[in-house]
Structures are given as C-alpha cells and as structure tokens.
Amino acid sequence: MIKYLKDEKIIFYDVIKWFFLATLIGLGSGLLVASFLKLLNWGTVYSESFGKYFWIAPVFFVINIILIKYLAPDAQGHGTEKVIEAIHKKAGKIKVAVIPVKLITTLLTLFSGGSVGKEGPSAQMGGGLASLMADILKFNDDDRKKLVICGISGGFAAIFGTPISGAVFGIEVLFVGMILYDDLLPSFVSGITAYYVTTLMGVVRPEYHIDFTTGMTEFFILKIALAGIAFGVCSFIFIEIMNQTERISKRIKIHFLLKGLIGGSAVILVGTFFGTETLGLGTTTVNAIFSGAKIVWYLFILKIIITSITLNFGGSGGIVTPVFFVGATVGAFVGQITGHDPALFAAIGLVAVLGGTTNAPIAACIMGIELFGVAIAPYAALACIISFFITGNRSIYPTQILAMKKASHLTTVVGREIKLIDEEIEQEEIIQEIKEQNNK
Known part of the structure; x- marks a missing residue:
C-alpha cells in the first residue's frame, strides 16, 4: 500500500510539472503564432496591392538564401521536418536563431508569391522556444524532447485553430505507426493553450458549413x-x-x-x-x-x-x-x-x-x-x-522513423528513417541499371 502511495505521489508531481511547463510553451507558441499571422495578413494585403507582386520573388529568394546560409541553416525548407530531425538526432536541441530567421524568410517567401505554408515556421518557433526553455531549466535529453514535442503541438494547433488535432499531430508525426502516449498530457495542454491564446489575440479563422448528406446513396x-x-x-x-x-x-x-x-x-x-x-x-x-x-x-x-x-x-x-x-x-x-x-x-x-x-x-x-x-x-x-x-513507406517528412509495416509481406526493416529507406531503394535501382547496361 505504501509503495502505491509513493507511486501516486510521483505521478501527481509529474502531472503538475508537465501541466505547468506545457502551459508556458502553449502561451509562448500562441503569442509567436498570433504575431506571425498578423504580420502575414498585413504584409500579404500590402504586397498584393502592387499588382504583379510576384516579380519581386527572385530578389526575396536570394535574400532568404543569404539569411539561412549565414544565420540559421536549419531554417531551410519546410520547418517541421527540421524539428522532427532535431528530436531524433539532436535530443531536441534547436538554435534560437531559427525563430527570427524562419519567421522573416517565410514572410518574404509568401509576400513574393512563393508557394509555402504556415505550419513550418509555427512548429519551428514553438520547438525553438521549447528548446530555449529546456536550456534555461537545464533539462535532460528526454525532458527536452518532450518539451519540443509540446512546441510542435502548440504551433500546429495555434496556426490552424485545431487544438485537438494539433496536439495529436505532435505525438503522431515523429513515427510512422506509433503514437507517443508518454507525451499525451503536455501535448494536449500546449495545443489547447496555444489555440486559446491566438483566439484571445483576435486571430479569425474561416468557418465551413458543408452538408454531408447531399447525394448519399448505398454506394x-x-x-x-x-x-x-x-x-x-x-x-x-x-x-x-x-x-x-x-x-x-x-x-x-x-x-x-x-x-x-x-x-x-x-x-x-x-x-x-x-x-x-x-x-x-x-x-x-x-x-x-x-x-x-x-x-x-x-x-x-x-x-x-x-x-x-x-x-x-x-x-x-x-x-x-x-x-x-x-x-x-x-x-x-x-x-x-x-x-x-x-x-x-x-x-x-x-x-x-x-x-x-x-x-x-x-x-x-x-x-x-x-x-x-x-x-x-x-x-x-x-x-x-x-x-x-x-x-507506402514515403513521407513529406523524410526523417520520420518507420515503426510499422504497412503490409505484412513487405521486407522493409522497421525502426529506420524514411530517408534511409529511400536512399537504399535509389542505390538498388542504380545498381540494377548498371547491371542491365553491362549485360547489353
């Protein structure tokens, strides 16, 4: 009985700890995302008022490359992928410089008509904030990764106004076929908090009303x-x-x-x-x-x-x-x-x-x-x-780790990065092409 009471005491402490930390990450993520969205809305209206605003794209893209190369290389690409990579390979360590550089380069890309999205910078801003907090609090690697996952959930929930799916996305996207139940509580707290912060700051999201009974038949x-x-x-x-x-x-x-x-x-x-x-x-x-x-x-x-x-x-x-x-x-x-x-x-x-x-x-x-x-x-x-x-065994986030086989007869080895699987397949195809050429 005493052992059970001790266990419950530890669990209670852990719940309180992560509720508090996840709330802080949610607050920070919500503030960053709301600021980002307001800048984006203002800048988009301003840039599009010039007519063929996309003619400035080459200049802005070159500026992006310079900023990323010399200030924050991890700001390259679509953002969330780099956060996933940081969790798997760097114990969740993300340089603080990524936050402003990703924000600026995303805005420049969108202002000039570049086709990108909003969740990448949001995930990197949330993850970067979480990594900074982990540095300040001197967290171990496991706690740092958990905190960064909260940052992903908070950023995703805040940017799309979807607190539940944002929370689940943070704990589902790291592995193919596995959800991190250990991070369930802080991810939900962070996602819900970030969502409400953006709502309180006046972020307006579209509402959709679709009739799902229209034209329904037995087929x-x-x-x-x-x-x-x-x-x-x-x-x-x-x-x-x-x-x-x-x-x-x-x-x-x-x-x-x-x-x-x-x-x-x-x-x-x-x-x-x-x-x-x-x-x-x-x-x-x-x-x-x-x-x-x-x-x-x-x-x-x-x-x-x-x-x-x-x-x-x-x-x-x-x-x-x-x-x-x-x-x-x-x-x-x-x-x-x-x-x-x-x-x-x-x-x-x-x-x-x-x-x-x-x-x-x-x-x-x-x-x-x-x-x-x-x-x-x-x-x-x-x-x-x-x-x-x-x-199949593909992903828009190639550093996801495969935790399941999508078909029982596949020979793919689980526990490896999607990127490594793709590289092996590409090498096998090249070897096969060489063999066919030699046979001819």
Missing part, C-alpha cells in the same frame, strides 16, 4: 474508398515530386545564390501564365471551393510543382498549407466528375492528403472533425486511413 462509402485511393496516389505523387526536385537542386552545380533566381523566376512564370491561384498560401482558392466555386483540373499538379521548386530553390516556409490546397482541389475535381458536391469531397480530400503525406492519419481525421463538423468523421476516417496505406 457512397464505396465512392469514398475509391476517392481515398486517389488521394493516396496524389500524396505519393506529391512526395515523389518533392524528393526529385530536391535531388535536382543538389545536383545543379551553380553558385548557391543563383538557385534563388531559379526559384523566383519559376514563381514569375507561374504567376504570369497561369495566374496567382497557386501562388502563396492558396487559401483564397480553397475557401472559394468550399463556397461552391468550380476549379480547373490541373491546379493540384501546378501547386505541387511550384511548391517543390519554391522550397528547394530559395523559398522557406511550411508544407501543410500546400497539402491542404492539393487535397481540396483534387477532392473538388473528384466531386465534379462523380456528380457530387465538390465542397464535400474537397473537405475529405484536404484531410486525406494530409494523412497520406504526413503519415498522421489520426490527427488528419480529427482535424476534419474540428474544421468541418462531426458529420465528416466516418468518411474522413476511411479516406485518411486508405490514403495513409497507399502512400
């Missing part, structure tokens, strides 16, 4: 399952194009500043010949879909391409908002060709492509409920899970 679930396959294939394509663009960027042997000119020039070409629908966050297009607007079928492909070029040639920012765009536009297209409400399938597509690209289907499903209401739950769950499996 509707089958259509959702088939759509889930399409969303999984779309996730697969997104990841592969991102990976191939990164490889191309690394193979191009030119002065590093010239890569910024390439990325900025691509933004100008897209803006000039295709319009600005796929530039920047793309939230105007997504909101229009949910309001009943029809879209051209190729928007999702164009968004994938320009996002991949932006992030690998001088741009900096997140990846989830472009994922939303791709999922919503693919879903709307599926709705149009099947005779259903495009907004309905756009909502399902948005969360299903998120679940497939990030390997976080549970967080994606919960996000669907938080954004679109509880009626989406069974359809979002089915589509997210199918998309998750169809994506």
